[in-house]
Amino acid sequence: MKNSKLTLTAFDWVPDFAQGHVRDLRVRWALEEAGFPYEVEVMAQGAQRAPAHLRRQPFGQIPTLEIDGLSLFESGAILWRIAEADDALLPADIAARSRVLSWVFGALNSLEPPIGMLATLDLFIEDKDAAARIRPEVVRAVQGKLKRLAEALGPDPHIAGSFSVADILLTTVLRDVPDDLLAGFPSLQAYVERHTARPAFSAALEGQMRPFAENAARYEKAS
Amino acid sequence: MKNSKLTLTAFDWVPDFAQGHVRDLRVRWALEEAGFPYEVEVMAQGAQRAPAHLRRQPFGQIPTLEIDGLSLFESGAILWRIAEADDALLPADIAARSRVLSWVFGALNSLEPPIGMLATLDLFIEDKDAAARIRPEVVRAVQGKLKRLAEALGPDPHIAGSFSVADILLTTVLRDVPDDLLAGFPSLQAYVERHTARPAFSAALEGQMRPFAENAARYEKAS
Numbered sequence: 001m002k003n004s005k006l007t008l009t010a011f012d013w014v015p016d017f018a019q020g021h022v023r024d025l026r027v028r029w030a031l032e033e034a035g036f037p038y039e040v041e042v043m044a045q046g047a048q049r050a051p052a053h054l055r056r057q058p059f060g061q062i063p064t065l066e067i068d069g070l071s072l073f074e075s076g077a078i079l080w081r082i083a084e085a086d087d088a089l090l091p092a093d094i095a096a097r098s099r100v101l102s103w104v105f106g107a108l109n110s111l112e113p114p115i116g117m118l119a120t121l122d123l124f125i126e127d128k129d130a131a132a133r134i135r136p137e138v139v140r141a142v143q144g145k146l147k148r149l150a151e152a153l154g155p156d157p158h159i160a161g162s163f164s165v166a167d168i169l170l171t172t173v174l175r176d177v178p179d180d181l182l183a184g185f186p187s188l189q190a191y192v193e194r195h196t197a198r199p200a201f202s203a204a205l206e207g208q209m210r211p212f213a214e215n216a217a218r219y220e221k222a223s
Numbered sequence: 224m225k226n227s228k229l230t231l232t233a234f235d236w237v238p239d240f241a242q243g244h245v246r247d248l249r250v251r252w253a254l255e256e257a258g259f260p261y262e263v264e265v266m267a268q269g270a271q272r273a274p275a276h277l278r279r280q281p282f283g284q285i286p287t288l289e290i291d292g293l294s295l296f297e298s299g300a301i302l303w304r305i306a307e308a309d310d311a312l313l314p315a316d317i318a319a320r321s322r323v324l325s326w327v328f329g330a331l332n333s334l335e336p337p338i339g340m341l342a343t344l345d346l347f348i349e350d351k352d353a354a355a356r357i358r359p360e361v362v363r364a365v366q367g368k369l370k371r372l373a374e375a376l377g378p379d380p381h382i383a384g385s386f387s388v389a390d391i392l393l394t395t396v397l398r399d400v401p402d403d404l405l406a407g408f409p410s411l412q413a414y415v416e417r418h419t420a421r422p423a424f425s426a427a428l429e430g431q432m433r434p435f436a437e438n439a440a441r442y443e444k445a446s
Contacts, residue, residue, distance in 0.1 A: 058375035059333050059368065072321050074328035081324065098295050101304065105297035108332045110282050117340050125357055133353035134344075145282065152281035 001085035006031065006038035007066040009057075010208060013045060013215040017123060020205055023075040024063035026172050028204035030079050030165060034086040038065075042211050045219065076108045076169065083165035096161050103159050103166035111149065112173045114141045119176060142181060150185050157194060171195040224308035229254065229261035230289040232276075233431060236268060236438040240346060243428055246298040247286035249395050251427035253302050253388060257309040261288075265434050268442065299331045299392065306388035319384050326382050326389035334372065335396045337364045342399060365404060373408050380417060394418040 008031070010024040024040075031038050047053060049060045056064050056071040064071050065078045072078050083090035083100075091097055118138050125131040149170075153159060160166045174182065174192050182189050195201065231254070233247040247263075254261050270276060272283045279287050279294040287294050288301045295301050306313035306323075314320055341361050348354040372393075376382060383389045397405065397415050405412050418424065 054371070054374070059329070059371050061333070067321075070318055070321055073325045074332060076328035076332050077321075077324045080328075081321070095293055098290075098293055098300075098304070101300045102296045105299035105303075105331070106282070108328070109297060109299055109335070110284070112332070113336045113339050116336050117343065120340065121357075125360055127356050127360070130353040130356035133350050134348055134357065137348055137350070138343075148277070148282050151277070 001034075001067065001082065002036055004036075004068045005066075006036060007041055008038055009041050009043055009053075009062045009064045010211070011045060011048075011062060012042045012211045013219045014212065019212050020209060021172075021176060022062065022208060023172075025204055025208050026075045026168055027063050027065055027078050027082070028207050029168050029172075029201050030082045030089060032200035032203045033088060033168070033198075034082060036082070036086075040207070076104065079165050079169060080104060088163075089165040089168075091162060091164065096164075099160040100164045100166045103164075104169055107166065107169040107173045111145055111170070112176075114138060114145055115173060115176050118142055118178070122178070139181065142177065143184065146177070146182075146185050146188060150187050153187060153191060155187075157191075159191075167195055171201075224257075224290065224305065225259055227259075227291045228289075229259060230264055231261055232264050232266055232280075232285045232287045233434070234268060234271075234285060235265045235434045236442045237435065242435050243432060244395075244399060245285065245431060246395075248427055248431050249298045249391055250286050250288055250301050250305070251430050252391050252395075252424050253305045253312060255423035255426045256311060256391070256421075257305060259305070259309075263430070299327065302388050302392060303327060311386075312388040312391075314385060314387065319387075322383040323387045323389045326387075327392055330389065330392040330396050334368055334393070335399075337361060337368055338396060338399050341365055341401070345401070362404065365400065366407065369400070369405075369408050369411060373410050376410060376414060378410075380414075382414075390418055394424075 008024055008027055011022060014022055028038075043053070043062065048057070048062060053064075054060055056066075057073045059073075061073075063075060063078065064073045065081075066072075067081070072081060079089075090100055118135070121131040121135055121138060158164065158167050159170055171192055174188060175196070182192070231247055231250055234245060237245055251261075266276070266285065271280070271285060276287075277283055279289075280296045282296075284296075286298060286301065287296045288304075289295075290304070295304060302312075313323055341358070344354040344358055344361060381387065381390050382393055394415055397411060398419070405415070
């Protein structure tokens with residue numbers, strides 16, 4: 001994959017609350033860690049729903065990653081494919097590999113859903129009063145998951161032995177937990193700080209944010 | 224993996240609404256399709272929160288699959304591992320394989336979250352009035368995803384060319400959509416019927432349900 005032509009899709013601008021949290025961040029981070037050179041196709045807002053994009057991403061989302069002309073969608077799928085190509089993100093040892101694989105899905109399918117439900121209540125549900133009434137129940141569900149995660153992590157720096165693709169996914173999922181909630185779990189807060197201090201994360205974040213600043217004036221005038 | 228010792232965890236009983244929908248179903252289905260013999264460790268309700276189980280499943284959930292003494296958790300991770308070991312579930316061709324990989328994560332990380340949020344509102348949120356007020360907004364989100372899925376499927380019998388592990392995941396996710404909602408998408412309804420008509424699905428369902436009937440009297444007396 002090091003010698004493949006890689007093209008990632010990303011947005012030219014998103015609203016404030018999403019900046020630094022769009023899922024191409026995960027892919028950029030993995031590519032930066034692996035040292036795989038890549039190009040970015042920066043898409044205008046709205047282009048994600050055009051037929052040409054729906055053919056490569058059926059839900060009209062980003063990111064996609066084209067690898068030598070072959071397109072993948074879903075950040076989890078893309079990260080697994082990148083990880084398979086690089087020992088730095090996925091250990092060769094079968095026991096370690098099983099733990100990483102379990103945590104890749106654990107981050108996306110056990111942790112992210114309640115965290116995403118909380119974000120949906122906070123950002124997208126129009127009936128704000130009903131959302132506020134339900135919120136404490138969802139907060140308790142998120143706290144339950146975070147408690148289990150903190151117990152599983154224990155004193156370790158990474159979730160599955162050495163640094164892996166599972167840490168990239170887990171860190172990006174935990175970054176979407178409201179600050180006051182994550183503050184109840186100091187070891188998870190430290191986990192996020194430890195991983196976002198990696199140079200590859202900074203490069204990924206900077207890459208995602210750059211077009212937003214360039215295009216802000218145009219979108220803010222339009223809205 | 225055909226010659227490995229495989230041990231799956233499952234429950235001895237669950238409440239009515241969950242019967243036939245517990246996630247060990249996915250694993251049983253994949254193992255039945257692949258023809259891999261397996262044993263089942265049937266766990267009593269409550270045992271999922273015991274330290275011994277939390278060591279192999281950090282969120283206190285089922286299923287886990289032990290493969291020659293090595294334990295995996297998360298149904299998605301387990302299915303991917305089984306699929307990697309069998310051409311019937313994961314084509315060797317790289318383009319087809321990429322499509323399957325994308326849809327594995329698409330099913331679990333793009334489709335399941337809004338469907339799971341709807342199930343949470345319908346089954347678990349205690350403030351029934353607030354849940355009912357939010358429900359229509361979540362229904363619209365699920366419908367939006369199902370519309371995209373129906374467009375991506377088109378007239379094809381399977382989601383990624385030939386039958387694959389992605390169909391197992393997608394079918395089990397769609398089985399959790401309320402009937403009246405799925406009825407709005409006849410091609411998806413037919414997709415679910417087509418895949419649940421497979422003998423391996425029936426064997427998996429029968430395997431999950433068997434202990435529930437045997438243990439019902441004991442649990443219903445206790446509650």
